Amino acid sequence: MRVGVLTGGGDCPGLNAVIRAVVRKGVEVNGWEVVGFRNGWQGPVEGRSRPLGLDDVEDILTRGGTILGSSRTNPYAVEGGVDRIRAVLAEQGVDALIAIGGEDTLGVAKRLTDDGIGVVGVPKTIDNDLDATDYTFGFDTAVHIATEAIDRLHTTAESHRRALVVEVMGRHAGWIALHSGLAGGASVILVPERAFSVDKVIEWVASRFEREYAPIIVVAEGALPEGGEAVLQTGEKDAFGHVRLGGVGTWLADEIAARTGNESRAVVLGHTQRGGVPTAYDRVLATRFGLHAVDAVADGDFGVMVALRGTDIVRVRLAEATARLKTVPAERYAEAEVFFG
Numbered sequence: 001m002r003v004g005v006l007t008g009g010g011d012c013p014g015l016n017a018v019i020r021a022v023v024r025k026g027v028e029v030n031g032w033e034v035v036g037f038r039n040g041w042q043g044p045v046e047g048r049s050r051p052l053g054l055d056d057v058e059d060i061l062t063r064g065g066t067i068l069g070s071s072r073t074n075p076y077a078v079e080g081g082v083d084r085i086r087a088v089l090a091e092q093g094v095d096a097l098i099a100i101g102g103e104d105t106l107g108v109a110k111r112l113t114d115d116g117i118g119v120v121g122v123p124k125t126i127d128n129d130l131d132a133t134d135y136t137f138g139f140d141t142a143v144h145i146a147t148e149a150i151d152r153l154h155t156t157a158e159s160h161r162r163a164l165v166v167e168v169m170g171r172h173a174g175w176i177a178l179h180s181g182l183a184g185g186a187s188v189i190l191v192p193e194r195a196f197s198v199d200k201v202i203e204w205v206a207s208r209f210e211r212e213y214a215p216i217i218v219v220a221e222g223a224l225p226e227g228g229e230a231v232l233q234t235g236e237k238d239a240f241g242h243v244r245l246g247g248v249g250t251w252l253a254d255e256i257a258a259r260t261g262n263e264s265r266a267v268v269l270g271h272t273q274r275g276g277v278p279t280a281y282d283r284v285l286a287t288r289f290g291l292h293a294v295d296a297v298a299d300g301d302f303g304v305m306v307a308l309r310g311t312d313i314v315r316v317r318l319a320e321a322t323a324r325l326k327t328v329p330a331e332r333y334a335e336a337e338v339f340f341g
Helices: 015-029 042-046 081-092 103-114 139-160 175-183 198-210 248-260 280-298 330-337
Strands: 002-007 033-037 049-052 096-101 119-123 163-168 188-190 216-220 232-237 243-245 264-268 304-309 312-317
Touching: 002 015, 002 042, 002 081, 015 033, 015 096, 015 280, 033 042, 042 081, 096 103, 096 280, 103 119, 119 280, 139 163, 139 175, 139 216, 139 280, 163 175, 163 198, 163 248, 175 188, 175 216, 175 330, 188 198, 198 248, 216 248, 248 264, 280 304, 280 312
Parallel strands: 002 033, 002 096, 096 119, 119 304, 163 216, 163 264, 188 216
Antiparallel strands: 033 049, 232 243, 304 312
């Protein structure tokens, strides 16, 4: 059997751990050949691939990023894209695909399965917003990086008696903001799921200054003020129709400075949250996902995604996994609100 593997969407710590697990179990246990397609769905559309043997994955467990490269290519937005994938798989003798990605990559995987191409999905996103799995790998690393940054920023904020607004990733789901804000002792956490009152944020910030502490405000890039619109970094859209967000941190820092008279600065963590080595948790989770994806292919169980439920790895239908985003529920945000101000 010949199995292809690809990594799509934004890069994420732990991708290489999945690739390593797929190759090690696929080759050593099942006796398969494994082919790596380059740059997400662009690889099978354009026929760009490389063989993956044991030597190719020997030292990649701890490496961030992906040795296969990634892109946000959408084959359904490319003329004849699906037919080209079919032709490439037939030419290269690939019997099935393992697609590692988030909502967009796995949305394509679901549609390809419906169109008769055998695909198994592995959930990857630092945003932790894929439904039907408790956690996605990459999330723990992103939270760890954001928390470390917040820890460091506390000291400089206190030294200069300034407010610091830390903008983290999170277009529609505020999981990174929620977890890193709680872990880092933030004075305010703002998420896309709850429009925020600028007046209330100013009140919390002022309260913090009155007690001789410098406030740290953690805001997800997709957070919105009440009655406001998303702050856009650019009007560009990717192949899946997503507008690039960013800038809410700087906007809010300016508002705080103007309305409190205290110095306020914005720190945008950006792609640092995606980079570097994965945490131990993400390495283990990604490895387990890879092993169970191989089992699903071996069983011919296509159209599924491997998922974490409690401590078990289970299979769920791709349709279920991509039906909606997993967002921060009101009760989880209410827990964090206890610590605001």
